[in-house]
Amino acid sequence: xxxxxxxxxxxxxxYTFLLACTIIVIAILLFIIGFIFKNGFGKLSWNFLxxxxxxxxxxxxxxxxxxxxLLVTFVAIIIAAPLGIGSAxxxxxxxxxxxxxxxxxxxxxxxxxxxxxxxxLFGFIFFVIxxxxxxxxxxxxxxxxxMILPTIIRTSEEAIKAVPRAYREIxxxxxxxxxxxxxxIVLPTAFPGIATGIILGIGRAVSETAAVIFTAGSSLxxxxxxxxxxxxxxxxxxxxxxxGISMPNAYGTxxxxxxIILLINFIAYRLMHRFIARYY
Amino acid sequence: MKEKVSEKFLLIISFSAIVSLLLITIFIFAxxxxxxxxxxxxxxxxxxxxxxxxxxGIVSMIIGSLFVTLGALIVGVPLxxxxxxxxxxxxxxxxxKVLKPIIELLAGIPSVVYGFIGIVxxxxxxxxxxxxxxxxxxxxxxxxxxMILPTIVSISYDSLVAVPQTYREGSYALGxxxxxxxxxxxxxxxxxxxxxxxxxxxxxxxxxxxxVIMIAGNALKIPxxxxxxxxxxxxTIALELGYSSGDHRLALFACGSILFIIIIILNIIxxxxxxxx
Amino acid sequence: xxxxxIKITNLxxxxxxxxxxxxxxxxxxxxxxxGIIGPANSGKSSLLRxxxxxAELDGAVIQGKIELDGTDTRELPVxxxxxxxxxxxxxxxxxxxxxxxxxxxxxxxHNRYTKKELxxxxxxxxxxAGLWDEVKDRLFDSASSLSGxxxxxxxxxxxxxxxxxxxxxDEPCSGLDPISTxxxxxxxxxxxxxxxxxxxxxxxxxxxxxxxxTAFFLNGELIxxxxxxxxxxxxxxxxxxxxIVGRFG
Numbered sequence: 150x151x152x153x154x155x156x157x158x159x160x161x162x163x164y165t166f167l168l169a170c171t172i173i174v175i176a177i178l179l180f181i182i183g184f185i186f187k188n189g190f191g192k193l194s195w196n197f198l199x200x201x202x203x204x205x206x207x208x209x210x211x212x213x214x215x216x217x218x219l220l221v222t223f224v225a226i227i228i229a230a231p232l233g234i235g236s237a238x239x240x241x242x243x244x245x246x247x248x249x250x251x252x253x254x255x256x257x258x259x260x261x262x263x264x265x266x267x268x269x270l271f272g273f274i275f276f277v278i279x280x281x282x283x284x285x286x287x288x289x290x291x292x293x294x295x296m297i298l299p300t301i302i303r304t305s306e307e308a309i310k311a312v313p314r315a316y317r318e319i320x321x322x323x324x325x326x327x328x329x330x331x332x333x334i335v336l337p338t339a340f341p342g343i344a345t346g347i348i349l350g351i352g353r354a355v356s357e358t359a360a361v362i363f364t365a366g367s368s369l370x371x372x373x374x375x376x377x378x379x380x381x382x383x384x385x386x387x388x389x390x391x392x393g394i395s396m397p398n399a400y401g402t403x404x405x406x407x408x409i410i411l412l413i414n415f416i417a418y419r420l421m422h423r424f425i426a427r428y429y
Numbered sequence: 430m431k432e433k434v435s436e437k438f439l440l441i442i443s444f445s446a447i448v449s450l451l452l453i454t455i456f457i458f459a460x461x462x463x464x465x466x467x468x469x470x471x472x473x474x475x476x477x478x479x480x481x482x483x484x485x486g487i488v489s490m491i492i493g494s495l496f497v498t499l500g501a502l503i504v505g506v507p508l509x510x511x512x513x514x515x516x517x518x519x520x521x522x523x524x525x526k527v528l529k530p531i532i533e534l535l536a537g538i539p540s541v542v543y544g545f546i547g548i549v550x551x552x553x554x555x556x557x558x559x560x561x562x563x564x565x566x567x568x569x570x571x572x573x574x575x576m577i578l579p580t581i582v583s584i585s586y587d588s589l590v591a592v593p594q595t596y597r598e599g600s601y602a603l604g605x606x607x608x609x610x611x612x613x614x615x616x617x618x619x620x621x622x623x624x625x626x627x628x629x630x631x632x633x634x635x636x637x638x639x640x641v642i643m644i645a646g647n648a649l650k651i652p653x654x655x656x657x658x659x660x661x662x663x664x665t666i667a668l669e670l671g672y673s674s675g676d677h678r679l680a681l682f683a684c685g686s687i688l689f690i691i692i693i694i695l696n697i698i699x700x701x702x703x704x705x706x
Numbered sequence: 707x708x709x710x711x712i713k714i715t716n717l718x719x720x721x722x723x724x725x726x727x728x729x730x731x732x733x734x735x736x737x738x739x740x741g742i743i744g745p746a747n748s749g750k751s752s753l754l755r756x757x758x759x760x761a762e763l764d765g766a767v768i769q770g771k772i773e774l775d776g777t778d779t780r781e782l783p784v785x786x787x788x789x790x791x792x793x794x795x796x797x798x799x800x801x802x803x804x805x806x807x808x809x810x811x812x813x814x815x816h817n818r819y820t821k822k823e824l825x826x827x828x829x830x831x832x833x834x835a836g837l838w839d840e841v842k843d844r845l846f847d848s849a850s851s852l853s854g855x856x857x858x859x860x861x862x863x864x865x866x867x868x869x870x871x872x873x874x875x876d877e878p879c880s881g882l883d884p885i886s887t888x889x890x891x892x893x894x895x896x897x898x899x900x901x902x903x904x905x906x907x908x909x910x911x912x913x914x915x916x917x918x919x920t921a922f923f924l925n926g927e928l929i930x931x932x933x934x935x936x937x938x939x940x941x942x943x944x945x946x947x948x949x950i951v952g953r954f955g
Contacts, residue, residue, distance in 0.1 A: 160608040164519060170511035171520075174582075175528065177575055178535050181546055235442035243436055255700070256447030262629065262696040263453065263689070264636020266663050270685045271453045273670070274460055295449045302446060315799040319861075322758060323812035323868060324789035328435040333811070338802055356539035359638045359667055387541045387639060390548065403542055410537045418530050 182411075185403045192401030202369045206385065207395045211402055213371045217286065217379030220372060221365055222354045224290025225297060230347055232294075233301030234336075237343075240302075241309045242331060261299035265359040268296050272364035284378040289365030296360055297350035304349065308342020308424065309335060341424035345417045352413040355406070358383045382406050457689055460682035467676075473683070478649055478665070480677040487662065487684055489651045494635055494661040496652060497645065500570025501577055501634040506627055508574070509581030516582070517589035518611055529586070536579035544643030547572040552644060561656035564646030569659065572640055577630040584629060588622020589615055625703040632695045636688070638663040662688050709776070711736045711872060711902050712757065712791075717770035719749070719756055719926075726752045728926045730770070734872075739894060739903040741917030741934065743910050745955055749926040750906040754874045757904075758791050759784050774872075789816060792865035796877040798857035800849035805832075805841055808849045808860060809867045816868070827867055834900075835863035836893045855886025862893065866901075873897075874904040879912065891916050910950055914938055922946045 154162070200210030236253060244250040272292030282288045312335050320330040336343075358381075366378030367388060380388070382402060389399040465473050468485045475486030512532065516525050551571060556563030592615050600610040616623070646658020647668065666681050666688075673681055710733035719727035727749045734740050742750050755761040756768055759779060772779045779787055789812075801808050809828045813819060819827065828845065832838040837859040841852070849860060858878055865873055875894075879887040894903055894916055907913050913920050914934060921931035922943070929943050941947045948954055 156606045156609055160606045163608040163611075167511045167515035167519060170508050171515045171528070174508060174512050174535075174578055175531060178531060178538075181538060181542070184546065184550070185542065232442055232445040235439050236446060239436075239439040239443035243439065249440075252447055253443050256444075256450050258700055259693060259696050260446050260450050262632050262692060262699075263450075264633075264638065264663065264692060266636065266638040266666055267453065267457065267685055267689050267692070270457055270666065270670070270682060274456050274682070275452065279456070295453075298446055298449065313799070315795070315797070316801060318760065318763075319795070319799055319801060320811075321760060321763065322788055322793040322795075323815070323864070324785040324787075325812065325815045326785050327432055329815055333815075334801065352537050356537065358539065358541050359663075362667075363670060383539050383541055386539075386545070390541070390545045391643060399545070403545065406539060407542065410539070411534070414530070414534055414537050 182407060185400060185407055189397075189400030189402075189404030192397050193404060197401055198405070201371065202385075205394060206369070206389050206398055211382065211385060211398075211405065213369055214380050214382045214385040214402070215405075217365070217372055218355060218381040218383075220286045220375070221289045221293060221361065221379065221381055222351055224286060224375065225293035225354045226347060226351060228291060228294035229298045229301050229350060233298050233346070233350075234305050234343060236298075236302045237305035237309055238331060238336075240306055242327070242335070257299045257302045260295070261303070263296075265296065265357055268292055268360040269363040271295075272360060277364055283376060284364065284366030284368075285376040286365060286372055286379055287375045289361045289379070289381070290375075292360050292364045293354045293357060296357065297353050300350045300353060301343075301346045304346025305339070305343045308339040308346070311342060311424075312338045341420045345420045345424070348413055348417040348420065352410055352417070355381075355409055355413070356383055357381075358387050362387070382409075454689070457682055457685050460679055461686035462683070464676060464679040464683045465686075468680070468683075476651065480669070480673070480680045483676070485680045485683065487687065489649055490660055490662045490665050490684070491687070492651050493645075493659040494663070496566050496655075496659060497569045497573060497641065497661055498631055498634040500566055500655070501573035502627065502631060504570050504574025505577040505581055505630060505634075509578045509626075509630070510585055510623065512578070512582045513585035513589060514611055514615075517586050518607060518615070529583075532582050533579055535575070536583075540576065540637060540639045541643070543572055543576055544640035547640060547644035555656070559656055562646060562658065564644060564658045566645070566652050566655040566657060566659050569641055569645045570655070572644055573634045573637055576637060576640065577633050580633055581626045581630045584626035585619070585623050588619035588626070591622065592618045621702050625699045628695055628699040628702070632692055632699070635661075635695075636663060636692060638667045642667055708735055710734060710773075711775065712904075713771075713773040713776075714753075714757075715771040715773070717753075717756065717768070717772065719752055719761060719769075720767040721752075721764065726766070726926050727756065730928050732921065732928055732931065734902060734904060735919075736902050737898055737900075738918040739898055739905055739916055740931075741913035741920040742904065742906045742923060743908070743913050743920060743949070744923035744929075745949065746908070747925075748923040750923050751876050752926075753923070754793060754876050754904065754906060757874065758788050758793050760788075760793065785816075789868045790870050791872040791874060792868060792870040794858070794861050794865060794873065794875045794878050796880050798854060798861050800852070800857050800860060803849060804846045805849050805852070805860060806845040809864050812864060812868050831863040831867040834866045834893070834897060835859045836889055836896075837863055853886075855882050855889065858882060858886065858890060859893065862890070866897075870901065872902045872904065874906075876906045877908055878905075880908070887912070910938075922949065924949070 197210045199212050202213055203209035240250060240253055272288055276282045276288035276291050277284055316334050317330055320334050361381050362384045367380045367384055368378035369380055372379045386399060386402040386406060389395055389402060473485050474488055476489045477484040477486040516528055547568060551568050552563035555565060555568050596614050596618060597610055600614045641661050642664045647660045647664055648658040649660055652659045662684050666684050670681050712734040714730050714732040717727055717730040744750055752761060757772055801811060806828055809831050810824050813827060837856060852860060879890055905917055917934050919931060920934045920937045922929045924945055930946055938950060
């Protein structure tokens, strides 16, 4: 006697399996966040956030790392945002098909796939050694800028493409030239989408470790200039965890990191939806 | 004229991505390739890695990376595809809108946090359940598999959603169930996108560094079982770059060059397949 | 007859392989309302877009000559041409921002104005378009809060603010209710003394109501052009008659 599973039964089995997988994935995420929070929330305090790091991280707070992270991210954005938005503008407004477009897109797509350790190697040999910037915020920021460039190009391109064609035609019909139309109409309209890309770029920069540890170093001093070495939050967490210096502090640092990431994702998500609601 | 100047200006800016890519290629290759030739291919492609003593064999690390990546794919692809299919075909739009960003959140978690959770939870678990030290191929596969989930889910989901509704309707009209439609119609149509997703996930797994360092054990031997510790190319670079000098350092760049070539090839394949749609 | 405001000589327009306009020869005189009628895809919109050189941006290839006041339009700076020859699109699209901003956007890109001059310009344009009374208390509200008919009149006001010489309208009343349509037609007739109008319409009755002369286009060719009453009562070409009577559309 042959036993065949009918299509409806197959579907029920499949559905259950798929649902289970999805639940597993969501559960894993919630577990990770929950676990870190449960162990690290207690460590969060005003002191933790504003005190200097002492005893190689065993005591004290994470203030230098917070400053370091802010500065490195700031440098990265200041460089990557104009380059990324400019590239996206050229791609959407000035090319139709053709080899220039393909080269630019290819460059951006490939750059997006390069792993962070390669950026670390590159940043090390190029910024730290060859350009003699040493282990510094500048080296770290520049390296991160190259890393997040593709993200900004991609999201900006989508945002600029979404601006209705009619807006541009109306502007031209009013006798306004192309670059003025871009500055006055296209960019302001695409702004929420572009901002989303920048915020996602910030998120990547904050999470990054391998690229930063070999370019910005791991100094625990409060940075005094762009050429100071610094230890970002992610790097600090890595060192604390790997060297086993202080579990409570490690959890605390991780909690701060995750809170920042959650905030960034939330803001980006809201921005993106406001943008989509307006133009789709 | 203002127009011509601004156009040229934007053109120059838009080359920043490709110029960066070229700089990366040039500088890393310039450091790494001379060493490969100096050491000789026989040395470089052996299993003996003792760079301070002139042995630059990367084969055990390449095999390590391969095992770990394979393991990650075995864990991540079925789970990720299942999620993508569930989201795209079996859940109402409201649920999709909630779940998709949550899954994308997984992508935002720093790799060091994944590694940390690996050390604190998975390593003891594997040790207690299966023996060994806990730092193993298995642990790495589990953690990396989870890390590549967002990539696989996102891209597969986009490919499934892009299949025209008419295909589904045609299938339903013939009396097929949703699941049959997925198997017979949607998977074949979305095949390119799904393959691209897998390849990109593979790229991410091969390139992952920080998490792997924390949980893989970093022993230089070729693993004989999934419970053995393993070392990947990426771990070697990250672990040794800080204190390396001279030829040792150049050897690390050579590792980076090989890794870079593998990743670029994977990327080109993924882009090609993705563009075939 | 007075010198033509716009003179079109042997105009041919190609989009990819499509020959959209074939050997057009047409003169448009100052202060007239030239109606252009014809079925869909007869090249009416392409003609307008060729005149203000918007068609070039779509990749169209244009042969022949278009002159504005005797000067070849290809020799005029394109921004200046588009200021002098305004275009109102079929679907009213307002730019993001307030009513005030929509009107002042164009002029401010061509000239510097004081706040007082801008206020006067806004008053002048909205009054000419017949919209002032309805929006005078909410100039700084978002332009998208206006109704369809009001938005279209805003588009007219926006164009008038540039003090053009010719105003081209591409099916401006499609999708508008009869009351809004009547208001716009009334505006056109009132403004005829100050501007020259080219009105593309798929509503033959509208052309009959409003235009001084009417031209009939079919498949990219200009079939005939004549004073409106003549064209409608005794057209020379059989095809014109068939279209007007409604044998095809």
